[in-house]
Amino acid sequence: MAGDQGAAGGPLIGVLALQGDVREHLAALTAAGAVPRAVRRPDELAAVDGLVIPGGESTTMSKLAVLFGMLEPLRARVRAGMPVYGTCAGMILLAEKILDPRSGQETVGGIDMIVRRNAFGRQNESFEAAVDVTGVGPVDGVFIRAPWVESVGAEVEVLAEHGGHVVAVRQGNALATAFHPELTGDHRLHGFFTEMVRSAR
């Protein structure tokens, strides 16, 4: 299942490109030493060593994933241990459960947590704040109509909180943040994930 190594020798990491801020993740992964590739189809998914699920609209992404036969292949690869990193909407897609799903809103799962969508509010409440992430250090957190993690299972490691709410988690090879490091120009979280992908290969 492992993909071709890129010219630079970095792992091949896909960015789910159904909708959202795909370009920013592709750029951040390149800066972090990975070889990025946009992924929209099952055969493209099969070729990558790891996958980023970007920010965007979680309801839209979930619908498009079902529509284009990506949901089951995503579930299968995440279950099989492919490293995966979700930001914002991506975090929602990695949750086993959504507190307030739209009817028929499916998730990929992979992290034993319950998330609350738009938990920090609407766009007027979107904000930037420093967040201390275990294993990475303080980062500039950009929260846009962001979710938070309502509760986690025993296997889940909480990596960061903001205002008393969990905003970054890891379970095995699955990583998720409620905020958007891809919008900051600070590529340490993408570097952290690239290392996860390297050690999983």
Added chain:
Amino acid sequence: MSTTLPTTGQTPETGTARVKRGMAEQLKGGVIMDVVTPDQAKIAEDAGAVAVMALERVPADIRKDGGVARMSDPDMIEGIIAAVSIPVMAKSRIGHFVEAQVLQSLGVDYIDESEVLTPADEVNHSDKWAFTTPFVCGATNLGEALRRIAEGAAMIRSKGEAGTGNVVEAVRHLRQIRHEIARLRGYDNNELYAAAKELRAPYEIVKEVAELGKLPVVLFSAGGVATPADAALMRQLGAEGVFVGSGIFKSGDPAKRAAAIVKATTFYDDPKIVADASRNLGEAMVGINIDTLPASEHYANRGW
């Protein structure tokens, strides 16, 4: 946000350029649909829209009815906000900063300072830096786009010619913006000062565009998209997403057409998927040929 951060004690900051522009980045690859009722908003959300534009009449009806077109009734906007979980945008008149203040107080996620409504000020657009809510504005060329960005717009769309179901003007505007960016790329530093003068835009933004090879904010297409192929065309021409106004709810089968336009927008470079999305959609909106439209009814000429 009034909560303080336990780790650093730093106060979170709302309304920054990064959260305003970043919000538009999250909409990329998506379709934003005009809706006039909560039921339409739900149809749009179910079809996979990334956001809805709440308004009282779609542009095709504004054209038909004539008169002054204004901001929508707050009750109607709140009804739509309550009906869906995707972002809700709403339109203010150009230069009508009080309508914008009202929209911000209602909690809309984006304000469209729109030429589709009747302009309230023939000289000035609203100062968009003064708001926490981000703004999207229309443009027909690069200079216009950069002037809006200088005023604080966090997202740009082509103006096209709304309510016509005719994509020709949106194509013209997107090609124009793209062409002018490509030209800037070829300029050396000496030439950028004259270019800024010619574009009637601040030098700093002109220089940024020359370096990036793109606008510093997200660029969508709007005005005249009526079919899945129209949406895919705009994306292939460089639009990062698509607004669809009258094209959906003025057609025969809105739910089906909405879902089809979403599909074609995602897989804009795959003609087989665009073909499948184009099948059996029922009647498209009738459409208006731009050359039969009197100059006074060209919305794209509003704003400067």
